[in-house]
Amino acid sequence: GQQVMQIPQYQHVQEGEDFTTYCNSSTTLSNIQWYKQRPGGHPVFLIQLVKSGEVKKQKRLTFQFGEAKKNSSLHITATQTTDVGTYFCADSMEYGNKLVFGAGTILRVKS
Amino acid sequence: GAGVSQSPRYKVAKRGQDVALRCDPISGHVSLFWYQQALGQGPEFLTYFQNEAQLDKSGLPSDRFFAERPEGSVSTLKIQRTQQEDSAVYLCASSLRQGLFNYGYTFGSGTRLTVV
Numbered sequence: 271g272q273q274v275m276q277i278p279q280y281q282h283v284q285e286g287e288d289f290t291t292y293c294n295s296s297t298t299l300s301n302i303q304w305y306k307q308r309p310g311g312h313p314v315f316l317i318q319l320v321k322s323g324e325v326k327k328q329k330r331l332t333f334q335f336g337e338a339k340k341n342s343s344l345h346i347t348a349t350q351t352t353d354v355g356t357y358f359c360a361d362s363m364e365y366g367n368k369l370v371f372g373a374g375t376i377l378r379v380k381s
Numbered sequence: 382g383a384g385v386s387q388s389p390r391y392k393v394a395k396r397g398q399d400v401a402l403r404c405d406p407i408s409g410h411v412s413l414f415w416y417q418q419a420l421g422q423g424p425e426f427l428t429y430f431q432n433e434a435q436l437d438k439s440g441l442p443s444d445r446f447f448a449e450r451p452e453g454s455v456s457t458l459k460i461q462r463t464q465q466e467d468s469a470v471y472l473c474a475s476s477l478r479q480g481l482f483n484y485g486y487t488f489g490s491g492t493r494l495t496v497v
Contacts, residue, residue: 303485312472313424315485358423367412367437369486371423 274299274361276372284380289349291375293342293359301362302335302342303369308355316344318362349379383407385489387473393495394463402458402492404473412476414486415448415458419469427471430456431478463496470494 275294283289293302301320305313317326319335319342326333332345346353356376360369386405394400406413412431416424417440426440432453441448445463450456460467470493474486 305486312488312490313486315487318485360423367429368426368440369414369416369424370426373423 274359274370274372276359276375278375279373280376280378282378282380283349285351286348289346289353289377291344291357291359291377293344293372295340295361297340299335299339299342299361303360303362304333304342304344305358305360305371306355307358307374311355313358346377349377351379351381353377354379385473385475385487387471387489387492389492390490391493391495393497396464396496397462398496399459399461400463400494402460402471402473402494404456404458404489406454406456406473406475407487408454409477410475410487411478413450413456414474414476415456416472416474416488417442417469418472418491424472427458460494463494465496468494468496 277292301318303318304316306316307313317333322339323337324335330347334343342359344357356374358371358374360371362369388403392400414429415427417427418424428441428448429437430450433450445461447459470491472488472491474488476486477484
């Protein structure tokens with residue numbers, strides 16, 4: 271079935287450094303949703319990307335959808351300790367009736 | 382309500398015991414989803430409701446798992462004869478729906494099930 275791969279699995283950065291997580295699929299993605307899950311918490315919706323080549327920004331976060339709709343990325347500029355958590359991408363299959371999640375990228379930030 | 386509410390927050394069950402997990406979605410959200418999240422993994426789809434209709438239950442791992450949403454609001458996920466491999470966090474989510482398009486999910490805090 272549909273699989274969504276995320277890399278890296280884990281990243282530890284110094285506060286102020288940038289961070290990027292990548293989401294890839296061997297098949298065309300429908301729509302991509304990104305979620306953040308704090309340690310001990312639940313996934314919180316960040317954004318949805320729908321169009322090929324789409325780029326969206328939320329303050330220090332930049333989300334990108336590949337031209338071929340087979341990959342997506344989340345980039346955080348100048349990380350802060352509040353950015354700590356696991357970032358998941360998810361393919362919104364069948365118009366969002368089912369999300370297929372990647373395994374997530376764990377971000378740790380050293381202050 | 383303001384968010385998706387799940388209860389209980391934690392549940393310890395003896396192997397073989399039946400459990401029932403409750404989800405109260407955001408008022409007006411047509412779509413309701415159940416996901417299972419094992420430690421260190423991403424959530425995995427279990428089942429989907431649109432109002433009271435269960436439109437997809439392809440992710441339910443066995444016939445011991447059963448979900449219902451009889452009045453199109455509160456939903457219950459029931460697990461019969463629990464096994465150790467059922468230990469996980471069970472997440473409920475709801476979403477607005479416009480036509481065929483679902484918006485971002487709002488997840489509840491989850492129920493952490495431990496089977497001993």
